[in-house]
Amino acid sequence: MTVKIAPSILSADFARLAEEIKEVDKGGADYIHIDVMDGHFVPNITIGPLIVKAVRPHTNLPLDVHLMIENPDMYIQEFADAGADIISVHAEASRHLHRTIQLIKASGVKAGVVINPSTPVCMIEPVIADVDLVLLMTVNPGFGGQAFIESVLPKIEQVRELGGPELDVEVDGGVNRETALLCKKAGANVLVAGSAVFNKKDREAAIAEIRGTV
Numbered sequence: 001m002t003v004k005i006a007p008s009i010l011s012a013d014f015a016r017l018a019e020e021i022k023e024v025d026k027g028g029a030d031y032i033h034i035d036v037m038d039g040h041f042v043p044n045i046t047i048g049p050l051i052v053k054a055v056r057p058h059t060n061l062p063l064d065v066h067l068m069i070e071n072p073d074m075y076i077q078e079f080a081d082a083g084a085d086i087i088s089v090h091a092e093a094s095r096h097l098h099r100t101i102q103l104i105k106a107s108g109v110k111a112g113v114v115i116n117p118s119t120p121v122c123m124i125e126p127v128i129a130d131v132d133l134v135l136l137m138t139v140n141p142g143f144g145g146q147a148f149i150e151s152v153l154p155k156i157e158q159v160r161e162l163g164g165p166e167l168d169v170e171v172d173g174g175v176n177r178e179t180a181l182l183c184k185k186a187g188a189n190v191l192v193a194g195s196a197v198f199n200k201k202d203r204e205a206a207i208a209e210i211r212g213t214v
């Protein structure tokens, strides 16, 4: 299975964001992962559609927008208009998950659904056939640089089994060379990595390491 690497800009230097994105683009990244946090759904505040719009002209890679916000329905169109290619919403943050997913699709972008480490896969089972991507959090969302939670691994297997080979199964949090191996073995094909990419000087080598090609 081909593995895609999605560097999370949460660990990038925000004062040099365009250059940071160009570096990982040149270094072989497949997606640019953008963490949107509202200080309510998660205990941290990051960025909004303005930054998505600002980075859009600096790369042709798909922008993979991970919404960690309450009331996601209110902001979906805005993120799509700003240049998102994939929008993922937390099942825990949407009262009417099926409706939220239809809204994402109607906005013209790919739809993803995310679950926290403590949320069981059965919570998203009814919508798996409706989404392009399932994102399994391998840390509790809110911050970069946290330790990988191994108990999520069986959920990766479960989602791959339910979604079949075409579904993008993405993991996010604490992904490095070692944990990437475990995720790939369990069936993940999209690996988000923030600190393991942006805390390294050589981004190309860091990406290759996580992909498993060196």
Ligand SMILES: O=C(CO)[C@@H](O)[C@H](O)COP(=O)(O)O
Binding pocket: 008, 010, 011, 033, 035, 066, 139, 140, 141, 142, 143, 144, 145, 146, 172, 173, 174, 175, 192, 193, 194, 195, 196
């Ligand atoms: O969504 C999140 C955190 O909530 C992630 O996308 C992090 O940014 C990943 O960072 P690392 O764990 O790879 O440092």
Ligand SMILES: [Fe+2]
Binding pocket: 008, 033, 034, 035, 066, 172, 192
């Ligand atoms: Fe994320």
